[in-house]
Amino acid sequence: MKIGELIGTGRTADVYALDEHRVLRRYRDPSHGDPASEAAVMIHLARHGYPVPAVRPEDTPGPDSLIMERITGPTMTEALLAGTITPDRAGEELAGLLNRLHAVPAPETAPPGHRILHLDLHPENVLLTGSGPIVIDWSTAEVGPPGLDSAMSALILAQVVAGMAVGLPPAALEAVREVLASLLRNLADPAAPLFARARARRAANPTLGPHEVALLDDALRIIEAIPR
Numbered sequence: 001m002k003i004g005e006l007i008g009t010g011r012t013a014d015v016y017a018l019d020e021h022r023v024l025r026r027y028r029d030p031s032h033g034d035p036a037s038e039a040a041v042m043i044h045l046a047r048h049g050y051p052v053p054a055v056r057p058e059d060t061p062g063p064d065s066l067i068m069e070r071i072t073g074p075t076m077t078e079a080l081l082a083g084t085i086t087p088d089r090a091g092e093e094l095a096g097l098l099n100r101l102h103a104v105p106a107p108e109t110a111p112p113g114h115r116i117l118h119l120d121l122h123p124e125n126v127l128l129t130g131s132g133p134i135v136i137d138w139s140t141a142e143v144g145p146p147g148l149d150s151a152m153s154a155l156i157l158a159q160v161v162a163g164m165a166v167g168l169p170p171a172a173l174e175a176v177r178e179v180l181a182s183l184l185r186n187l188a189d190p191a192a193p194l195f196a197r198a199r200a201r202r203a204a205n206p207t208l209g210p211h212e213v214a215l216l217d218d219a220l221r222i223i224e225a226i227p228r
Helices: 035-047 076-082 087-103 146-164 170-186 192-203 210-214 216-224
Strands: 006-009 013-017 022-027 065-069 115-117 126-129 132-135 142-144
Touching (some): 035 115, 076 126, 087 115, 087 132, 087 170, 146 170, 170 216, 192 216
Antiparallel strands (some): 006 013
């Protein structure tokens, strides 16, 4: 298998082109992901019509890699920066993706009321294509209460606002705050009861640095200040 150019990178994995139809997602540290489990989640979601890159069960070439469909389109972050999507619409789209995800039947072994959660659904993990948004990076997915997923997405956005508070134009801060407010308005599952649990989970994330963890309490205050 010939691996092509590096076309994307995140906190835990890199994405390489294989050809015009497929990419290889490789974890830099195999302990940070389970490609077989990730593929199983994506296959389950695709069977229920949820927008994820196509993957086949046999496309896990090793304990650190996953082969999947190559998706063409900007991230939601890139679209926001380019002005091709408004902050209000971006928040509405994120909420819609969470609401759709939590409507997908959970695996039979899941406790009552639990659903598949992404737990890292934010504008960098949404690709905007001609046929609609596609959600990527399912490495953190697990089964749990839907409100936790909603709380995590809101907390991540609020953390961005808290981190941007120094040295950036007020318009940039206001745009992210508007995405957050729109997300909170459009969520089907109440996030508020699970913000403390989301904060604890986020603080325990080994890919976050001390400065990022220190922003979490400010992030919660930002969320509390948004009228809804």
